[in-house]
Amino acid sequence: xxxxxxxxxxTAGYGPLRVLHEIDFRxxxxxxxxxxxxxxxxxxxxxxxxxxxxxxxxxxxLLNGAEVGGSRSTGPGRRTPAIVxxxxxxxxxxxxxxxxxxxxxxxDCGAYTPKAWKDRKARRDMVFxxxxxxxxxxxxxxxxxxxxxRRMVSVGRALxxxxxxxxxxxxxxxxxxxxxxxxxxxxxxxPQDGRAMVIAEQNxxxxxxxxxxxxxMHAGRIRGDVGHVSLH
Amino acid sequence: xxxxxTFINGLNLAAIYGLMAIGISLLWSSxxxxxxxxxxxxxxxxxxxxxxxxATKALVLAAFGKGVLTTSxxxxxxxxxxxxxxxxxxxxxxxxxxxxxxDKPNFPVRSLIVTLAINLATVQGLLWYFGPKQKNLPKIFxxxxxxVLGISARYDQIGAILATTxxxxxxxxxxxxxxxxxxxxxxxxxxEGAVLSGISVRWTALPVTMLTGALAGxxxxxxxxxxFVSPTSGTMPLIKGLTIALLGGLGSVxxxxxxxxxxxxxxxxxxxxxxLGQRYVLFATFVFIITVLIIRxxxxxxxxxxxxx
Numbered sequence: 001x002x003x004x005x006x007x008x009x010x011t012a013g014y015g016p017l018r019v020l021h022e023i024d025f026r027x028x029x030x031x032x033x034x035x036x037x038x039x040x041x042x043x044x045x046x047x048x049x050x051x052x053x054x055x056x057x058x059x060x061x062l063l064n065g066a067e068v069g070g071s072r073s074t075g076p077g078r079r080t081p082a083i084v085x086x087x088x089x090x091x092x093x094x095x096x097x098x099x100x101x102x103x104x105x106x107x108d109c110g111a112y113t114p115k116a117w118k119d120r121k122a123r124r125d126m127v128f129x130x131x132x133x134x135x136x137x138x139x140x141x142x143x144x145x146x147x148x149x150r151r152m153v154s155v156g157r158a159l160x161x162x163x164x165x166x167x168x169x170x171x172x173x174x175x176x177x178x179x180x181x182x183x184x185x186x187x188x189x190x191p192q193d194g195r196a197m198v199i200a201e202q203n204x205x206x207x208x209x210x211x212x213x214x215x216x217m218h219a220g221r222i223r224g225d226v227g228h229v230s231l232h
Numbered sequence: 233x234x235x236x237x238t239f240i241n242g243l244n245l246a247a248i249y250g251l252m253a254i255g256i257s258l259l260w261s262s263x264x265x266x267x268x269x270x271x272x273x274x275x276x277x278x279x280x281x282x283x284x285x286x287a288t289k290a291l292v293l294a295a296f297g298k299g300v301l302t303t304s305x306x307x308x309x310x311x312x313x314x315x316x317x318x319x320x321x322x323x324x325x326x327x328x329x330x331x332x333x334x335d336k337p338n339f340p341v342r343s344l345i346v347t348l349a350i351n352l353a354t355v356q357g358l359l360w361y362f363g364p365k366q367k368n369l370p371k372i373f374x375x376x377x378x379x380v381l382g383i384s385a386r387y388d389q390i391g392a393i394l395a396t397t398x399x400x401x402x403x404x405x406x407x408x409x410x411x412x413x414x415x416x417x418x419x420x421x422x423x424e425g426a427v428l429s430g431i432s433v434r435w436t437a438l439p440v441t442m443l444t445g446a447l448a449g450x451x452x453x454x455x456x457x458x459x460f461v462s463p464t465s466g467t468m469p470l471i472k473g474l475t476i477a478l479l480g481g482l483g484s485v486x487x488x489x490x491x492x493x494x495x496x497x498x499x500x501x502x503x504x505x506x507x508l509g510q511r512y513v514l515f516a517t518f519v520f521i522i523t524v525l526i527i528r529x530x531x532x533x534x535x536x537x538x539x540x541x
Contacts, residue, residue, distance in 0.1 A: 075335025080427035096425030098418050109418045112430035
């Protein structure tokens with residue numbers, strides 16, 4: 001099984017603060033990995049380091065075999081577009097939405113490759129099939145949507161191209177249980193051939209038994225494979 | 233006091249300030265850069281247009297003779313030279329004040345300082361090369377007056393108002409329908425979401441700096457129909473553009489338009505009141521802007537936004 005993501009010795013932080021300590025982490029092709037841990041233990045920072053959005057970082061990050069990590073102390077976000085184009089799709093915490101765009105325009109933003117841009121209409125339809133409530137909101141401003149609908153738009157934006165690695169940060173955060181369950185449902189319904197997905201989540205019950213592996217994070221370190229956790 | 237004259241003056245000022253303010257506002261919200269060199273772009277574009285007009289005047293006159301045709305050909309040359317040089321100057325600002333420092337800490341302050349330096353250097357350069365003497369651009373709308381609905385307005389005023397409306401309409405339309413426009417708007421609304429959508433700041437910033445530069449160049453041509461081109465002619469439009477962009481809420485295009493209209497009319501009205509007059513125009517403008525910013529620190533733009541953040 002080929003590694004889609006292979007991280008070794010990743011240390012990252014913001015200013016004087018070191019958040020991640022020498023992290024080694026790998027995700028294989030076709031895998032769904034749950035990343036669990038309490039608030040403030042580095043789940044989001046790990047995702048942001050992979051997408052080069054933290055203040056500084058060092059260590060190797062291989063995405064699809066290509067080095068996207070390395071040492072960096074300035075310019076969060078400068079390398080992000082290139083990393084995204086190398087096959088990363090990430091929905092960050094807080095959704096990072098464009099409030100003044102319509103749902104359709106917002107989704108189009110995700111279709112950055114020429115091919116995806118050309119058949120963006122078909123891809124929008126595919127996203128609407130995954131999240132049916134969005135279909136009738138196609139021309140509504142994203143800034144006027146509810147939290148659940150925004151999450152769907154944010155995840156949908158990441159689905160507009162064929163990425164290799166999906167990083168989904170706290171899909172249930174701030175949503176009503178019923179809605180978060182439907183978002184998670186949609187994520188698990190996605191085909192996994194040639195792709196991999198990492199879901200950071202605090203609500204372990206939502207992932208339990210449905211991901212291939214669960215990995216715990218504590219105090220900026222990976223705390224081993226938790227394996228399958230069942231709360232029932 | 234003639235109300236119709238005040239009305240036309242107000243619209244005329246609003247048009248030119250609007251072009252400047254939208255340029256500053258767009259650049260700030262999409263790239264995060266306060267462009268203090270906007271005034272230099274304004275002045276340098278005016279000189280570029282003057283040079284182009286001066287070099288081609290005799291040729292055009294010989295080819296077409298005196299008449300409407302010559303005026304329109306000269307108008308084309310002047311506008312193309314002004315807007316083209318403005319865009320070019322914008323690209324220079326991009327190369328000097330954006331590209332080398334955009335990923336360093338404190339980019340907004342650094343770029344403010346660099347663009348201020350570009351502004352000062354350009355103004356001094358123009359002063360050194362062309363001298364302090366004012367230059368006269370060709371009257372691209374011809375000279376004369378027109379009565380519309382009982383309001384009498386000069387050609388240059390009507391031309392400036394119409395041209396600005398058309399140009400701003402085109403720019404806003406382009407932002408709305410084109411793919412680059414979509415990327416620019418995404419960058420304006422959420423830079424992090426934009427980079428996560430594979431939109432590169434560097435490749436978004438270049439068209440924005442060039443577009444705002446071209447807008448400043450057009451503003452220079454339009455304002456030079458009323459006043460002259462001089463090395464320091466960009467200073468006032470820069471200050472007006474900045475304060476109006478602030479009044480409108482930096483980054484809000486509708487806010488900048490509304491701010492330009494309010495300030496344009498305010499200036500025209502204050503200038504027309506007999507016991508206040510022109511010398512109180514700046515004073516009144518700043519009192520108004522400061523009052524608004526005390527009441528609404530984020531400017532009037534938020535009132536016009538359709539969606540919450």
